Amino acid sequence: VSERITLFADLVLPLAVPRLYTYRVPLDLNDQVQVGMRAVVQFGKSKLHTGIIRKIHQQAPKAYEAKYIETLLDDRPIVNELQMKFWDWLSSYYLAHPGEIMNAALPGSLRLGSETKIVLLRHEPEEGIILNNKEQTIIDALQIQEILSIAEIAGILNQKTVQHYIKSLIDKGMVLVEEELKFKYKPKFENFLSIAPEWNEEEKLRELFSILEKDKRAGKRTEALLLMITLSKRYAGGPFPVKKPELVKGLGGNAGVVETLIKNNILLSEKKRVDRLGKFEGETIDPSPLSEQQLQAFNEINSYFEKLQAVLLHGVTSSGKTEVYIHLINSILKNSDKQVLYLLPEIALTSQIINRLRKHFGDYVGVFHSKFNDQERAETWSKTLRGEYKILIGARSSIFLPFTQLGLIIVDEEHENSFKQFDPSPRYHARDAALLLGNIHGAKVLLGSATPSIESYYNAEQNKFGLVQLTHRYGGVMMPEIQCVDIREATKKKKMHSHFSEEMLNHIKLALENNEQVILFQNRRGYSPFWMCQTCGWVPKCRNCDVSLTYHKATHQLQCHYCTTVYPPPKVCSACGSHELKMLGFGTEKIEEDLSILVPGSKVARMDLDTTRSKNAYHNIISDFEDRKIDILVGTQMITKGLDFDNVALVGILNADSLLNYPDFRAFERSYQLIAQVSGRAGRKNKRGKVLIQTMNPNHWIIQKVMYNEYENMYKQEILERRNFHYPPFVRLIRLTLRNKDQSLIGESAQWLAQELRKKFDIRVLGPEEPMISRIRNYYYRTILLKFERGSNYQLMKEALSDTIIDFRQHEKYKKTICDVDVDPV
DNA sequence: AGCACGCCGACT
DNA sequence: GTCGGCGTGCTC
Numbered sequence: 013v014s015e016r017i018t019l020f021a022d023l024v025l026p027l028a029v030p031r032l033y034t035y036r037v038p039l040d041l042n043d044q045v046q047v048g049m050r051a052v053v054q055f056g057k058s059k060l061h062t063g064i065i066r067k068i069h070q071q072a073p074k075a076y077e078a079k080y081i082e083t084l085l086d087d088r089p090i091v092n093e094l095q096m097k098f099w100d101w102l103s104s105y106y107l108a109h110p111g112e113i114m115n116a117a118l119p120g121s122l123r124l125g126s127e128t129k130i131v132l133l134r135h136e137p138e139e140g141i142i143l144n145n146k147e148q149t150i151i152d153a154l155q156i157q158e159i160l161s162i163a164e165i166a167g168i169l170n171q172k173t174v175q176h177y178i179k180s181l182i183d184k185g186m187v188l189v190e191e192e193l194k195f196k197y198k199p200k201f202e203n204f205l206s207i208a209p210e211w212n213e214e215e216k217l218r219e220l221f222s223i224l225e226k227d228k229r230a231g232k233r234t235e236a237l238l239l240m241i242t243l244s245k246r247y248a249g250g251p252f253p254v255k256k257p258e259l260v261k262g263l264g265g266n267a268g269v270v271e272t273l274i275k276n277n278i279l280l281s282e283k284k285r286v287d288r289l290g291k292f293e294g295e296t297i298d299p300s301p302l303s304e305q306q307l308q309a310f311n312e313i314n315s316y317f318e319k320l321q322a323v324l325l326h327g328v329t330s331s332g333k334t335e336v337y338i339h340l341i342n343s344i345l346k347n348s349d350k351q352v353l354y355l356l357p358e359i360a361l362t363s364q365i366i367n368r369l370r371k372h373f374g375d376y377v378g379v380f381h382s383k384f385n386d387q388e389r390a391e392t393w394s395k396t397l398r399g400e401y402k403i404l405i406g407a408r409s410s411i412f413l414p415f416t417q418l419g420l421i422i423v424d425e426e427h428e429n430s431f432k433q434f435d436p437s438p439r440y441h442a443r444d445a446a447l448l449l450g451n452i453h454g455a456k457v458l459l460g461s462a463t464p465s466i467e468s469y470y471n472a473e474q475n476k477f478g479l480v481q482l483t484h485r486y487g488g489v490m491m492p493e494i495q496c497v498d499i500r501e502a503t504k505k506k507k508m509h510s511h512f513s514e515e516m517l518n519h520i521k522l523a524l525e526n527n528e529q530v531i532l533f534q535n536r537r538g539y540s541p542f543w544m545c546q547t548c549g550w551v552p553k554c555r556n557c558d559v560s561l562t563y564h565k566a567t568h569q570l571q572c573h574y575c576t577t578v579y580p581p582p583k584v585c586s587a588c589g590s591h592e593l594k595m596l597g598f599g600t601e602k603i604e605e606d607l608s609i610l611v612p613g614s615k616v617a618r619m620d621l622d623t624t625r626s627k628n629a630y631h632n633i634i635s636d637f638e639d640r641k642i643d644i645l646v647g648t649q650m651i652t653k654g655l656d657f658d659n660v661a662l663v664g665i666l667n668a669d670s671l672l673n674y675p676d677f678r679a680f681e682r683s684y685q686l687i688a689q690v691s692g693r694a695g696r697k698n699k700r701g702k703v704l705i706q707t708m709n710p711n712h713w714i715i716q717k718v719m720y721n722e723y724e725n726m727y728k729q730e731i732l733e734r735r736n737f738h739y740p741p742f743v744r745l746i747r748l749t750l751r752n753k754d755q756s757l758i759g760e761s762a763q764w765l766a767q768e769l770r771k772k773f774d775i776r777v778l779g780p781e782e783p784m785i786s787r788i789r790n791y792y793y794r795t796i797l798l799k800f801e802r803g804s805n806y807q808l809m810k811e812a813l814s815d816t817i818i819d820f821r822q823h824e825k826y827k828k829t830i831c832d833v834d835v836d837p838v
Numbered sequence: 839a840g841c842a843c844g845c846c847g848a849c850t
Numbered sequence: 851g852t853c854g855g856c857g858t859g860c861t862c
Contacts, residue, residue: 023862027839033862056861057841078862111839125839173854175841828857 019070020078021045023063024099025055026123027111028437032066036078045081048089048096050122052082052193060126060191064091064114090122090397092414094452101448104807107814107833108438116438117412119389126191130160130178133188141184146177151186204253205270207240208280212251217241220278232269239263240279256281296374299338303487306336309480313340313458316478321450322457324426324472327482328721329462329692330489330656334365336482337422338372340458345373345402350419350455354405355442357428358653359383360630362405365424373403380406380413408433408442411449418455421446425653426459426468427685429838439834443468462692463685466678466734469727470741492663492694492701494719496710499667510606511598511666516704519662520611520644528661529637530644533690535670536599537620537648538562538571545585546592552582558787564622565601575789603646603666611644619647652689661701663694668707672714675784677739678838680714684726687718738799740836744806746798746813747837750780751791752829761826762794768816769796773809776800810835 019037035053037045045051047065055061062085072078091099099113115123132154137143143151146169153168154160166174181187206212211220220237224230239262244251260267273279302310309325313336316323327333341352354369356362359381369377378401380392395401397414404410408431423431423443431442443459450457459468459477472479485491497513507514523530542560544551552561554572561570561579570579584591604618617623617633624630630650636642638657645651671683687705695701707715717726735742750765752758762780769777778797786793800809813833821827 020862025839025861027861029839029861031862035862053862056839059840059861061839073862076862128840171854173856176854179842 017042017070018072019045019068020072021051021065021081022067022069023051023053024066024110024114025053025061025063026115026118026125027055027061028109029111030109032110033063034073034078035063035081037068038080041081041084044084044087046089048091048093050085050090052085052124054079054082058126058128058189058191060193062123062125064118066096085124090393090414091118092397092416094416095412095414097452098411098445098449101452102438102440102445104810105448106438106440106835107810108440112437115436116409116433116440119386119393121386121390122393124194126193128162129190129192130154130162130165130181131188131190132158133186137184137186143181143184143186147181147184147186150174150177150181154187202284203256204282204284205240205256205259205274205279206244206251206253206282207237208277211278232263232266233273236263236266236269236273237278253282253284296370296372299335299342299372302335302339303332305482305484306332306339306486309482310336310339312480313478314343316480317456320476320478322447322459322471322476323478323480324464324468325458325460325480325482326464326469326472326723327460327462328485328491329689330485331462331482332486333424333460333482334368335486337424337458337460338369340420340422341369341403342372344419345376348419350417351396351399351401351415352403353410353413353415353418353421353446353449354403355410355421355423355431355446356405356407357425357430359407361425361653361655362407363631364656365405369403369405375400376402378404380404380410382407382409408440411442411445415449415453418450418453421450421455421457423457423459425461427461427463427465428653429682432836432838434834437832439837441836441838444836463688463723466681466727466730467741470731489698490695490700491721492691492703494691494703494705494721496715496719497704497706498708498710499706500708509610511603511706512606512610513704513706516664516666516706517610519702519704520607520614520664523661524611524614524643526661529640529642529657529659530662530664531651531657531660531690531693532603532644532646532664532666533649533651534598534600534603534646534666535648535686536562536597537601537622538573538599539565539601539605540595541597541599542595543570543581543593544596545588545590546594547590548585548588550585550587552579552586554579556788556790558785562599563595565605566622574785598666600646600648607644607646615641615643617642617645619645619650621648621650624650649686651693652686655693657693660694661699663690663701663703665690665703665705665707668705668712668715669709672707672709672712677734677737680726680733681730683714684718684723687715688721688723691718741802743799743801744835745837746800746810747834748796748798748817749832749834750794750796750829751832753790753792754828755792757826758792758794758829761820761823761829762796764823764826765816765820765831766796768819769798769813772812772816773798773800 019042020034021037022032022034024032045068047068049065050062051065052060053063103110103113149169150165162174166172211217224234240254240259243254243259260270263269274281313323325333344350344352362379362381366377366379378392378395393413396404399416404413423446426443433440447457471477497515499513502508502513509517520530540563542551543563552570553559554561554575554577556577557572557574559572559574562573563581564571570581585593600618600620604616607614607616619633637645665687668687671686672679691703694703705715750762766777766780776799780794780796783793783795800806817831820831
């Protein structure tokens with residue numbers, strides 16, 4: 013590029029703004045600037061942001077003078093062409109701003125922004141200039157600490173808005189504001205020790221030991237050296253350098269002796285960059301051979317891949333799907349230079365899989381999810397970009413890693429709706445996005461599940477996906493025996509003990525007698541989901557939300573599960589003063605308490621949101637259960653997620669009806685999946701497991717299908733319903749969620765928007781509807797549902813929808829109503 | 839997102 | 851009057 017030409021760059025900024033912004037490239041950067049690099053630019057009055065360069069051109073903007081790019085942060089693009097294509101697709105499919113996609117895609121540390129800092133200029137005001145109280149307070153604070161952020165000043169003055177004072181202080185010449193770039197990413201360095209090369213031969217070492225032996229005071233040094241040798245050779249292929257603190261710790265904290273050895277040039281100390289994910293030590297082993305069934309599946313998958321992009325692997329629980337994945341990954345890595353993405357719905361599941369994959373693929377395996385800190389994420393990002401990782405395991409956000417050439421994407425547990433991001437926008441579904449990503453890369457996509465989503469099974473039925481089945485559990489393990497308990501009947505006969513039927517209790521006791529474990533599933537946390545006055549029917553509700561309060565016995569509080577506000581439990585009814593308040597319904601906490609009375613002496617643990625808040629809690633409960641420190645595990649749907657235990661004799665579902673009665677078109681599908689998945693936790697090794705389902709409708713067709721493990725029949729019936737009532741996969745849904753703090757405006761604005769939409773889409777518009785929970789955090793809600801037929805003008809309809817929403821957002825009266833768009837809601 | 843500007847209710 | 855909160859519009 014000639015240095016004379018004036019270049020402009022269109023940037024995506026990490027903000028919810030609808031467009032790209034044009035900046036001028038400083039002449040001296042003409043030769044460096046490339047699409048996909050990050051640039052720091054000023055946006056607005058003073059703020060600095062990192063943008064991604066999307067386009068370089070020579071058209072000077074006519075309506076305004078473009079600002080200059082401040083600096084380029086990269087010497088080569090960090091976002092590649094494939095990713096940009098992917099971002100564009102996501103943005104138009106999910107009706108999200110480009111900046112929102114960028115925010116979801118780039119790790120925070122690659123997205124540095126600026127922070128406003130206030131700096132003291134002079135201690136005393138000039139002649140004739142007077143400071144008011146608050147201004148003086150700020151100056152006093154700055155005398156102590158020379159630099160303050162706006163938030164800190166707001167804290168000092170104890171008020172929300174402080175701009176006014178800062179501006180005034182600038183005018184009075186007292187302070188200066190600076191924009192400080194936040195560089196967050198720091199590679200981590202640590203001291204590593206190795207035996208100095210001049211001694212690191214067997215003969216030399218022996219010589220060294222004999223020298224030390226002669227010195228009576230050298231006992232400690234000999235010990236240290238011996239430990240050093242042991243530690244450095246603990247992994248095959250060693251010696252490897254040893255972390256200094258590790259050696260010191262092994263010597264009982266004796267840092268002095270280590271320092272002496274370093275000073276005497278026996279040990280060599282080097283600062284090295286620590287691989288934050290830890291290096292895989294040892295040798296990788298080949299995948300173990302597949303069973304006959306698995307091998308057949310493996311071959312079928314490969315032959316489908318010859319003509320189709322995607323395959324659905326429908327394998328019953330414990331059929332050994334993972335082993336099939338491992339062989340597929342292995343053949344990709346052996347036969348090509350391509351990368352593999354392995355998507356999992358839950359972060360908690362990644363650690364089990366990582367260890368399994370690392371055994372075979374060692375350091376080619378990288379992990380990525382939102383619980384890693386920014387540094388770790390940035391590191392994984394750059395290793396993926398450099399091709400150092402060949403296999404990436406991760407939750408939904410890992411679809412955004414900078415893959416250069418994907419060969420295979422595995423979406424495990426593809427039916428899980430945690431693949432769908434809800435908040436913040438972009439509200440993308442990682443499974444669907446993965447299919448597109450695969451398309452962009454020319455990669456194959458394998459979806460795996462024991463209970464496929466109706467959508468995916470339909471795609472398989474339509475021959476869009478190949479369909480491969482694993483119908484038997486691995487190693488000849490039998491499917492569990494599933495039995496129903498009619499709790500309506502049991503209640504009539506007075507055979508219920510709190511929420512437990514006699515059968516349930518007997519089976520629990522039997523399992524414990526046999527030294528086996530039990531999992532109990534109740535999809536509600538807390539003690540009791542609502543209280544009711546027996547006299548007048550009053551129910552305590554949240555002040556901010558239209559929700560009944562859940563009683564938590566552990567804290568003796570009523571809690572709103574939507575806005576997390578807690579209340580002291582009332583002693584009397586607030587409406588009529590009656591003392592007759594009754595707790596209705598039950599959650600995991602109540603089950604836990606019941607067990608201590610009904611099955612005395614049993615060791616019970618509870619796994620739900622409340623008990624897994626802290627960092628390792630989830631992992632601790634799981635490993636305690638594995639180590640059999642727990643007899644009975646009570647949990648919410650958290651316990652259904654692909655965990656493998658080998659001593660579970662009984663799985664109990666305490667109330668299947670609460671799942672079936674959920675008012676949503678997916679309720680039956682989801683009930684089937686949930687019950688089948690929990691059931692899958694029962695019975696391992698050489699004993700058939702038992703599943704007991706407590707329900708008031710033992711004849712409900714969904715329960716029947718689960719009992720006889722008839723996924724396909726369930727699918728056939730469900731797909732008929734979907735066709736008849738116009739639901740996915742026969743139509744595509746878009747849900748608009750409207751909210752406003754003003755109750756009188758919400759209904760009106762929703763009506764207006766629905767009417768406008770009807771002009772364009774006619775009967776495809778449903779609603780507005782008042783949702784079940786019509787008020788959350790003091791916002792009133794309405795929803796409008798759009799049902800679009802499948803076909804080529806879907807994208808056009810979405811554009812028309814976008815236009816209407818823009819009109820709505822500009823409407824004089826209704827623009828205060830916030831409208832969120834959710835494409836393919838789950 | 840963050841910041842300026844302008845409106846409005848509360849307090850002196 | 852003045853202060854502080856909050857809604858609204860704009861950012862190359």
